[in-house]
Amino acid sequence: MARRGRYVLGAAGTLVLMSIALGLAAVRGSSPEVTGAPASADPPSLILDFTLVSHRGETLTPDAFEGRWLLLFFGFTHCPDVCPASLATLAQVLERLGDQAEPLQPLMISVDPKRDTPDILSRYVTHFHHDIVGLTGTPAQVDAAAASLRAYYRQVPYGSQGDYTVDHSAFFYLIDPQREVAELYPHGMGVEAIADDIRAHLDAAPSWGGDT
Numbered sequence: 001m002a003r004r005g006r007y008v009l010g011a012a013g014t015l016v017l018m019s020i021a022l023g024l025a026a027v028r029g030s031s032p033e034v035t036g037a038p039a040s041a042d043p044p045s046l047i048l049d050f051t052l053v054s055h056r057g058e059t060l061t062p063d064a065f066e067g068r069w070l071l072l073f074f075g076f077t078h079c080p081d082v083c084p085a086s087l088a089t090l091a092q093v094l095e096r097l098g099d100q101a102e103p104l105q106p107l108m109i110s111v112d113p114k115r116d117t118p119d120i121l122s123r124y125v126t127h128f129h130h131d132i133v134g135l136t137g138t139p140a141q142v143d144a145a146a147a148s149l150r151a152y153y154r155q156v157p158y159g160s161q162g163d164y165t166v167d168h169s170a171f172f173y174l175i176d177p178q179r180e181v182a183e184l185y186p187h188g189m190g191v192e193a194i195a196d197d198i199r200a201h202l203d204a205a206p207s208w209g210g211d212t
Contacts, residue, residue: 040185046181048072048173049146052109055122055134062179065155068105069182069202070175074151076112076166082187084128089191091129096195101131103202109145110136111153111168149173149181174198176205 051061073090075083078171087108094101108125110116113136116124121134136142146153153168159188170187172194182201185194 010138031059046149046173046179048145048179049138049148050109051136052135052137052141052145053118055125055136057118060086060133060135065102065105067177069103069177069198069205070107070146070173071198072107072109072149072173072175074109074111074146074153074168075172076110076118076168077120078112078165082170086172086187087125087128087132090132090172092191093195093198094129094131096191097199100199100202104198106132108132108134109142110134111142111146111166112155113137113139113142153212155157174201176201 048062051059054060063068071090071093073083075081075086077184092105094104094106097104106129108121110121110180115137116134118134118136121136125134135145137145140179151171153162153166156167157164172185172189173181174183174185174197176182182199184195
């Protein structure tokens with residue numbers, strides 16, 4: 001527990017306290033169940049930045065989602081349980097929001113660019129929900145995307161055949177149209193609680209008139 005906890009320092013203050021409360025912010029295939037309120041990412045603000053390739057083969061930056069809110073998760077397709085559980089939660093949140101999810105774009109950035117090609121990501125993310133956009137890139141591009149949100153990931157070898165898994169942060173990031181992190185939702189937070197909080201943010205925001 002102590003070994004993993006030292007890697008995710010977060011956005012100072014609140015995120016550090018959140019990591020301590022969880023006891024485990026970086027995961028290797030498992031994470032404790034957590035319920036409760038989200039934690040604000042302020043202060044200081046975290047601004048999403050990336051240049052990555054989507055599961056459809058398009059090179060994208062945050063500008064591709066101009067005017068939209070983003071719900072972002074870092075994961076990988078070989079993840080045994082945390083990532084599938086998180087994406088299932090994400091799909092349920094979208095279903096619960098219904099038409100209110102229109103201004104919200106769900107994203108998964110792969111932390112395993114070596115194995116997660118666009119084709120593999122396409123089969124993976126669309127299995128959970130057709131609106132999820134999977135993103136991958138070179139290791140340097142993924143590093144830069146993760147660094148913009150101070151997200152942690154690291155390859156961890158196991159077995160004798162050169163195989164590996166990936167330790168990684170397990171938060172959902174709610175990102176506003178200015179690309180700033182508005183909320184962090186920990187792994188295990190309930191679908192209803194996440195949906196209610198997102199709905200509150202969307203209701204408080206200026207009306208969205210995009211058709212992206």
